[in-house]
Amino acid sequence: MNTDSRNLSKPSSKQEDDDIDLMALLFAILRGWKVIVFFAVLGLIIGILYSRYVNPTFQSDALIQIEESSQGITALGSDISDLIGSEASKAQTEAELIRSRMILEPVVNLLHLRIRLSDPTIGYLDRIKSNVTSTQINTPEGVAIETENGQAFISQFNVSQAYLDKSFTLTRSATGFILSNGFDEFKGQFNQPHQFSGSNGKVQITVADLPVNAHPISIMKQSLQNTTNAINSALTVTEKGQQTGIIQLSMTGLRQQQVTLVLRHIVLSYVDQNQSRGSQETTKTIQFMETQIPTLKKKLEDSEKTFNKFREKSGTIDVGQEAGILLTENSQIDAQLNELKLKKADLTTYYTEDHPLVIQINEQLDVLNSRKQEIDNTIAGLPEVQREFLQLSEDTAINREIYLTLLKNYEQLKIVKAGQIGFARIIDLPISTFNTIAPKKLQIWVLATLLGAMLGAILALIKSLLRNVVKDPERIEAKTGVPVIATIPRSPILTRLNKKKSSSRRLLAYADNNSISYEAIKSLRTNLVFGMPSEGLGFQRAKVILITGESPGVGKSFISSNLTEVFTQLNKKTLIIDADMRLGQLHKVFNMDQANGLADYLSQSNDQFKKFDNPLIGMDNESGLIGSDISEFIYSTGIENMDFMPRGENPRNPASLLANGRFDHLMTELNLHYDYIIIDSPPVLAASDAMILAQHADKVLMVTRYEDSIEGQLVYAVNQMYKANIQVDGIILNDVQQGIMSKYSYHYSYTYGNNN
Known part of the structure; x- marks a missing residue:
């Protein structure tokens, strides 16, 4: 002592060693391999359950070509093209237009997409067991969903503003159906439209079929904004490549037929809107011409009638060369004035009087009117009979020219409108492939396993850092x-024997006397023998x-x-x-x-x-x-x-x-x-x-x-x-413990003995 x-x-x-030993951290992680394996297996199990819980996702694709301009008008000549102008559309602009309510709302109304049906009896375990759960299918006739007790089919469901996005429950009764929301309860018959008045407004519904055995069905009327947002979240519209003018539409969903049907109607809705938009300008021009043609015809008839009466009264008059030149020039000016007035009338349907194009036409009209005034002043100097003859013949020629020109353009525009197809062309309509794009089970399993292993490694490292166990002899000596x-x-043989209750001897001399463990005990004995205090005088101690x-x-x-x-x-x-x-x-x-x-x-x-x-x-x-x-x-x-x-x-x-x-x-x-x-x-x-x-x-x-x-x-x-x-x-x-995960080990397997 x-x-x-x-x-x-x-x-x-x-004394503390503040240096971070990366190798020690690695060994600390590896020593926690049991925790890592446990969390990796746990992550794999969660990944498998998740891949079964999530319904398969399907996808449909479609292609639309956006042309730079319509070719129907220019094919008829430059003159009529100048009257209408050109229209250019970029693919990116059209891609945003496809996602707008203008395109989606007709599809929503046609397929009753605002009606949402679900089966409340399906729980989390049911989804994991079945792997695939039934979802609704929308058609122009109504909305249907399959259950284990039969089908539910709703052909009409409209509610007031207060009931939007609120869930109702439908159940079959002995005489028809019962619709309730916890506060109101309505009863009706199948295949008959009903209108109920509830505490928050009116409800219109037509039920064609419901499951038997009082199987409940949850029904909800979504707001238009929520419905279009849901469609846009599943819809992808991008230009394929750069400046190709080809738009690719992709839509995902839980039922292949539903996805294909909705995307098909979106494409058709966009093309219909595009075609009507492309012919709108031609239609307005034709309508304007239809109002002007009768007036011009009446004006031409009146001018011809007056000119004929003058000729009958005065006979034929030989107009001089100068008068002929003035008459010709005046006629040309009148034709130009008429053409400019038509263009101005067309432009003013889109622009105001302050637009640069309208101002330019007004300036041209002023120049022509000024020249016409000069010619009129010159003709005023001619003899009275010649002057009147020239005036009447000029009016007749001008009215005839205007009428014929307008009539010709009118017929041409009717031909253009009949053949006008817009600048959007369907390349591929969506088809059903029935190939699931998600969940990708193998990727989910691998990712879940890796995440679990990472979590286990982090926990093992945290445990090692927080629970600072004894490892390094030098550190122990420095601290104590x-x-x-x-x-x-450690003696592996003795460790195995100690786990057996039948083992009688647990001393190394009998269980593992050729091990490095036993040699270490002998080294300890040698250390103690030479470190003991020397004996003094007196009794043996x-x-x-x-x-x-x-x-x-x-x-x-x-x-x-x-x-x-x-x-x-x-x-x-x-x-x-x-x-x-x-x-x-x-x-x-x-x-x-x-x-x-x-x-x-x-x-x-x-x-x-x-x-x-x-x-x-x-x-x-x-x-x-x-x-x-x-x-x-x-x-x-x-x-x-x-x-x-x-x-x-x-x-x-x-x-x-x-x-x-x-x-x-x-x-x-x-x-x-x-x-x-x-x-x-x-x-x-x-x-x-x-x-x-x-x-x-x-x-x-x-x-x-x-x-x-x-x-x-x-x-x-x-x-x-x-x-x-x-x-x-x-x-x-x-x-x-020796091995790659034990950084501090000072023993080697070096023993003498009979190895036979």
């Missing part, structure tokens, strides 16, 4: 100030070694029993005492009973114990044997030179028994008859027995378990011994 506080080495518990005098590797630990389960009994056995090989008489009177298990190592041991000896009455006041009483000095009163508590183990004192029956106050002086008498007597006494004591943090027993020890050893003991607990246990003025002489790192 060494209790000189001046020689105590103060542990440098505050106590040298690690031995590292004992045994070398006492106390073996304890910071907490239960560190393997101190394993170290004590095997260390005692290797001491016997030195031809030294040894005794091992199980001083853990609470939970000692050494008697199982030697296949003995725990009764009649240390606790029983210390619990003797005072009268029985008086004869031990003199340690020589009861001793047979000639034979060197222990007196009969003590010998009845000590047993031979069957191993030469090795005796054993079990813990005895469970006492109520083990610490008090050790402190009442009787243990001192016991050690005084035993010291005379043994060379080595090894005491297996309770853990330091579990009981104070080790501090009492250490008063009789020459060496105090602390056992800790590799990658199991908590580093902080070990440091605290050593500090507790120091506070009691007890020096811990060494730490034994037990159960060191």
Whole structure:
């Protein structure tokens, strides 16, 4: 025993290594492989359940070509094209137009997409078991859904604003159906339109069929905005390539026929809107011409009638060359004025008077009117008869030219309208492929497994960081100030044997005497032999070694029993005492009973114990044997030179028994008859027995378990011994596991023996 506080080495518990050891982190993760495998398997199970829970998703595709401009008008000539102008459309603009309510609303109304049906009896487990659950199908006739008790078919369902996006329940009754929402309840008959008045407005419904056995059906009328948003979330409209003018439409859903039908009607709705939009300009021009043609015809007839009367009255007049030139020029100016007026009338249907094109035409009209005024002034200087002749003939020619031009353009536009097809062309309509695009089960399983493994690795790392276990001998020495005098590797053979209840011998000498574990125990013995204090004068005194630990389960009994056995090989008489009177298990190592041991000896009455006041009483000095009163508590183990004192029956106050002086008498007597006494004591943090027993020890050893003991607990246990003025002489790192995941291992498989 060494209790000189001046020689105590103060542990440098505050010394910390702040460097991050990446290899140590990797090993910490690998050591948690069981946690990683558990979470990986758990993730795989969740992935499998999820892939069965989610309904399969299908997809349909369609292609539309967007032409830069319509070719129907330009094919008839540049003149009529100039009257109408050109229209250009970009694919990106049209892609956004397809997603608008203008295109989607007709489809929503045609297929009753605002009516939502579902089966409330299908739960989470049902979806996992069946893998595929029935969903609604929309047709122009109504909405249907299949259940295990039959089909539900609704052909009409309209509600007031307050009932939108609110769920109702439909059930079959003896006479028809019952519609309820928890507050209102309406009754009706099949295949008959009904209008009900509820607390929040009116409800119109026509039910064609419902499942039997009162199977409920949930029904809801969605708002138009929510319905179009749902369609747009499933609809993808993109231009295929760059500047190709080809738009690809893709739509996903839970039922292939439903997806194909909805996408088909979206394509047709867009094409119809596109065609009507493309012919709108031509239609307006034709309507304008139809209003002008009768007026111009009447004006031409009047001018011809007046001119003919003048000719009948005045006869034929020879107009001079100058008058002819003026007449021709005036006619041309009138034709140009008429053409400009037509263009202006067409432009003003789209633009205001302030538009640059309208202003430009007004300027041209001003120039022509100015020239016409000059010609009129010149003609005014001609003789009266000639002037009147020229005036009447000019009016007739102008009216005829205007009428014929307008009539020609009118007929041409009618031909254009008949052949006008718009600038959108359907390339591919959607078809049903019945190929699921989701869930991709294999990808889900792999991803779920990887995520589970990652979560397990993170938890293993966090556990390793938070639960700072004993691993590095150098770190232990730095934190406790106590040298690690031995590292004992795990014995796989002994570990397997200890799991078998039928195994009788658990000492390394009998189970695994050719192992590095056994060699490590022998190395510990050598360290202790040379580290023991030299013997003084007087009576022979045994070398006492106390073996304890910071907490239960560190393997101190394993170290004590095997260390005692290797001491016997030195031809030294040894005794091992199980001083853990609470939970000692050494008697199982030697296949003995725990009764009649240390606790029983210390619990003797005072009268029985008086004869031990003199340690020589009861001793047979000639034979060197222990007196009969003590010998009845000590047993031979069957191993030469090795005796054993079990813990005895469970006492109520083990610490008090050790402190009442009787243990001192016991050690005084035993010291005379043994060379080595090894005491297996309770853990330091579990009981104070080790501090009492250490008063009789020459060496105090602390056992800790590799990658199991908590580093902080070990440091605290050593500090507790120091506070009691007890020096811990060494730490034994037990159960060191070798391998790639064990960074700190100082043993190699190097043994002598017969390998045959």
